[in-house]
Amino acid sequence: MTETRLRTVISLFFMVSHVLILFTVLVLFLTHRLTDGEFTTTMGILVPALSALTTLAITYAISAKDKKQHAARSQKLSGIYVFAALLFPTAFVVLLFGLVLMKGFDLFSSFEHFKVSLAAVETIFAGYTGKVMASLFGKEAA
Numbered sequence: 001m002t003e004t005r006l007r008t009v010i011s012l013f014f015m016v017s018h019v020l021i022l023f024t025v026l027v028l029f030l031t032h033r034l035t036d037g038e039f040t041t042t043m044g045i046l047v048p049a050l051s052a053l054t055t056l057a058i059t060y061a062i063s064a065k066d067k068k069q070h071a072a073r074s075q076k077l078s079g080i081y082v083f084a085a086l087l088f089p090t091a092f093v094v095l096l097f098g099l100v101l102m103k104g105f106d107l108f109s110s111f112e113h114f115k116v117s118l119a120a121v122e123t124i125f126a127g128y129t130g131k132v133m134a135s136l137f138g139k140e141a142a
Contacts, residue, residue, distance in 0.1 A: 001082045004074035007136055008064070010089055011057035017093040018054040021046060021100060028104045038111050042103075045118045046096065049126050053089070056137040085132050092125035 025046065029039040077085075099117050108114040 001077055002074040003077055006085055007060050011060050014054045014057040018050045021097050024100050033104050049122050053133055056133050060137050085136055088128040088132050092129045095121045
């Protein structure tokens with residue numbers, strides 16, 4: 001896979017995931033599955049982590065407006081790099097989305113358990129995902 005293709009795939013993935021996760025939280029709130037306090041706390045936990053990563057993706061998308069010039073800078077990437085670059089962001093987003101859905105179906109014994117679970121996933125995977133994103137998008141973000 002080329003660097004340009006991987007950046008494009010991950011950018012699209014983060015932009016769509018960001019919107020879907022936050023939209024799901026909003027739906028849970030509007031359907032009274034989250035209280036006012038739970039909604040603001042959940043958004044307060046999710047928005048900073050998702051926004052930081054999505055900002056890198058959006059910055060890349062903006063830098064790619066000249067397709068011909070942009071594609072010319074692409075190089076082939078190693079399989080292990082592509083695997084890591086896809087694994088950690090995907091695991092991060094899927095776990096966040098899964099936790100939000102679990103909360104929507106009342107699968108946590110308390111809101112405190114949900115908050116701790118979100119924080120744990122962010123602590124574990126945001127660091128790995130951030131490293132991958134920085135290595136992949138660092139040139140455009142600077």
